[in-house]
Amino acid sequence: MANATELLRQGKRKEIWQKYCGFIDLSMDEFMKIQEQLLMEQVELLSKCELGRKIMGDKIPKSVEEFKESVPLTTYDDYAPYLSEKREDILPEGSYMWCHTSGKTGQHKWVPYPKKMYKILGEIFLTSLIFTTSKKRGDFLLNEGDNILYGVAPPPYLSGIAYRALAEELNVDFIPPLEEAERMDYVERMKEGFKISLIKGIDFFAGASSVLANIGQRFSGKGEKSMISISSLLHPLVMMRIAKALIKSKIARRGILPKDIWRLKGIMSGGVDAEIYGKIIEHYWGVRPLEAYVSTESGVVAMQLWDYGSMTFFPHLNFVEFISEKDSIKSQKDPNYKPRTLFLNEVKPHQIYEVVITNLHGGVFVRYKSDDLIKIISLKNEKLGVDIPQMAFYSRASEVIDLASFARLTERAVWQAIEGSGIKYNEWALRKEIEGKYPVLRLYLELKGEERGEEEIMDAVHESLKKIDPDYNDIEKMMQFKPLRLTILSPDTFQRYMLKKKEEGADLGHIKSPHMNPSDKIIDDLLQLSKQK
Amino acid sequence: MFWNIFNIIRLGAFISYSLLLSVVLWRGPRTRPVQAFILYLISMVIWSLGSFLMHAEPLFGTALFWNKFMVAGIAAMPILFYSFIRSFLGIKKQKKWLYLGALFYISFLAVNIMGYAMKEAYFSEGVFYYKMGIAGYLMAPGWFLFIGLATFNLIQSHKKARDSFYRNRLKYLLIGILVMATGLTTNFTKLGRHPLDISLNTVNAFLIAYVILRYKLLDINIIIRKGFVYFTLTAIIAGVYLFTVFILERLLRGVVGISLIAVLMAIGIALIFQPLRDFLQRWIDRLFFREKFDYYQILREFTQKMVTILDLDNLANSTVNTISETMQTDKVAILLGNEEEFYLKTSLGLDKSLVPSFKLKKDNPLLVYMIKKREILTRDDIDIIPQLKGLWESKIRELEMLEAELFIPLITKDNLIGIIILGKKLSEDNYSEEEHALLSTVAQEAAVAFENAKLYGEIEEAKIKLQNWGEELERKIKEKTEELERSQALVLQSEKLAGLGQLAAGVAHEIRNPLGIIATSMYYLNEILPEKRKEVKKHFHIVESEIDRCQTIITNLLEFSRTSDKEVEPVDVNALVNMTLSLVEKDLFGHDIRLIKKMETVPKIKANLDEMKQVFLNLILNATQAMPKGGELRIITSTHNNKVRIKVSDTGMGIFKENLDKIFNPFFTTKEPGEGTGLGLAFVHTIIERYGGNIRVESEKEKGTTFTIELPIL
Structure with missing residues (x-):
């Protein structure tokens, strides 16, 4: 079986598109057929292993309907006793990699990836590379030896594993080289990466969008000091690159920007920040980040196409089911409640659903409640001619702040509101607190050279939030109640929090404080650190 | 400006x-x-522009200036061409040659500007003259070095390439180099004054553009073949045309006009063009592509014959053998479909154990896709086509066992009836587009042939089945008739025995009372007559013993006729037979009887143990008595149709045929009077029937008798 490198060498670009991106041409029936066929394969694998028998019981489902009726919904707790010990003997397929996540829930999770799942993960990450360089169907700009600036968490985190898998599909050059990059810590890796990329250039950036936005801001003098050292500028190739960039910026009659120095083909990024920083990154880097819906337990569930609009589901890594928002809330309140699920061909546009996944190809998770809420944007992507339902990430179910049942605020909405308010800030956190008898929203905000006073800042964010969330707007309109409260944290509070967590040996996922619903302990820590100055 | 045909070529x-x-x-x-490639084209633009302006006596710039300009392009071209080839082949190592090239070029540019490459260039009386400087001569080794490296890399890659499409691409580039080299070589001859090099370089550039811009390229071998055909065709037609016109013009001068001759000739050519082209095509194929031509011919001929083969096995075997031979592959298989699945009908070069076990269910994504798309699939397609992502890993592994390279669907009337599977070619090349087309044609014919053979086979099978059914029906009727007769006989026998039993019981009852009175009277008589005479005593004794005998007979009769209320229990037949045999062992030994036992492990039956012991004892004793001079007693136990079967055979005197249907009758005996009551076998029959079993007897005079008992298992 030829991989992308071989197909590229043979000039088979059409085959590359078909192999890695052809799923977008599937009809809904074809999509569901693939889901059904692979689910039945998975059921057979599960029926032969201890974990599968434990979850499915003695009755082996013979159809997807039977599967839905007879197999219970699961959470990580159902797997924890086996996976925390990395028990191979109970798995449906031997693991090729064990993937780790600490997640925002705080639970340390180990997830086995069998060989086939690992391979498909690599293929899908390659798909993202293709989409980022694409302008129309079948057209893409991908070459053997393209450079990828490695800005993701290394193995055993999912992103690190996925890029390893990608490297098996396409002969790419990681900056810094993969083996070195995986050993370095993040700051060291970024410094070294940018140093090398000044000489070699960057074709792709893989990592958090906030990092790229931050680097862009440093160029325009809005951010901290540059990551590029003076000594690295003395290399002749770097001098040529900088000279070229200077000319470009002079012609454009503006200051030098990263896009003048590097001509990126694409940016691959997951998470909410890809959308928040999308436009800023495009301004600085000339390319928008491509968003994907990724989790350690599922790998990639859906991805944006080259129109950078809604995301399209993949048919062959997970079997997907959906719980309506109403049932999801109900099941959060009552763990004994058994919500009904829908298949992808049963979802309705503009509705919010919690995603339930079943790993295919020998993965372990069966009818796994992801705690992720997504919104079905439409049943098709008319613009690109894709007949598969389109989604956008909404929020993690546990991170939605329910304000007196009037409004349900997500991280994305709050972030967009803060950005939209024009406040100069470094970091933020928001949670629901009780003030007297009423629930209020308290925003903990670290500013960055903002000159406005506390009242003005609060009003600005409140007004911005009203614009973004109509339900939030209704609270004031109907109840004459302004629910937002503000606590300003001293400069570098969040930075100090991260250092403190690092010193405590916290897991990568717990170094940063969460944006939404931080615990009492975290808030206490932040307030304490804020006082220290 | 100076214009001539050569300069127009340069401008072109x-x-x-x-x-x-x-x-x-x-x-x-x-x-x-x-x-x-763009960089390479830029070098060629500089070269061609310089060459054109240099020869055109331009309005601005001297000939020497444009000559130097042109040389800047010429010197860059081989390095950039080498760079393009490296990039095309994905070569990353050995960058030193590129650096060397860059260094060489920068140095060359400097010396060119200084005038060490081209010393003079000028027109004199319409003739162009030029004189190279010392550095100018460096261009030739540079050219040979970089074009040589590019050629070397291309040949190496061509050798390693396994993909025919890729090889085809590389062939285009190699031919391009050949064309370019031919052009450059002319510079060392008198032709060098003419712009042949730049013209042939243009051909090369177009070839490269075709390679990188077109997704699929025409098979270069076919192009060469066709090119050769049309070149020969044109040469022959032109030759014949000119010769004929020349002759006719000479012969018919003044009779008809030359234009009429030309029109007639054109009509003639139009008529013979197609046959002549076909003839040439065959001739060239035979001459230059003999092996391939022969193979394809064999395949085409076989395809025509296919429909006449009606035996499916024969057709399948002939097809795999012919395809294997003609397509030069050692692995060919045919899958045929039935109602539920596709099975491996026959194969060549594959593990034979695959044939019976390999199955593809009809909902297999591969089959569903082939039915929908009706096109030949390659092994790589399975990995590429999105609709096939639902294929199970185990199914992919199964397909891999077939070592298939091509899957060719056999479709008739919208139905996929089978698939021809071809392995890799022995040459390790991929199948060309021409071969794909040929195999598609073969598949269309093969589908019809297989459908016919299948239908014919089904009819034949149905015929044989019908025949078998007829024979089976006949056999079953015979069997049932015999069974019915036996049942009838058994019913008769049972009814008869039941009647006799009732009669015997009545008689026994009636006799038992007077016999009791006689016995009582005899007792009193014995008491009354104290002193008896010796004769009286003797007769008293006789009367008493006869009364006893009568009472035994009456007891047996009643036993025979009454419904048993004895305790029923699970009985181990083998253990019971062994126990019974132990009772008569001495008797057997005394009569020189050899005992043969063949006792399978049999399930238990439900019966009364004592009664069953009586049954076996009766049968064994009868057998012993039938062999006064010794013989063989054979006891076999087995299980048949949920029944335990016990066979007791002797090699004794046997039973007369006319007595066979009477032996179970009460009081029937062939023994001397007083030696037997004739109730033993009647008793056996009654007991066996009581437990839902049956008993049969087979006997041949002087050879022996066999009793077969069948009793339902517990």
């Missing part, structure tokens, strides 16, 4: 390169090979 080359450059910039994918 410049325009061609410029257009090509525009097309590549506008339409070409933004890949590294394309970028490298």
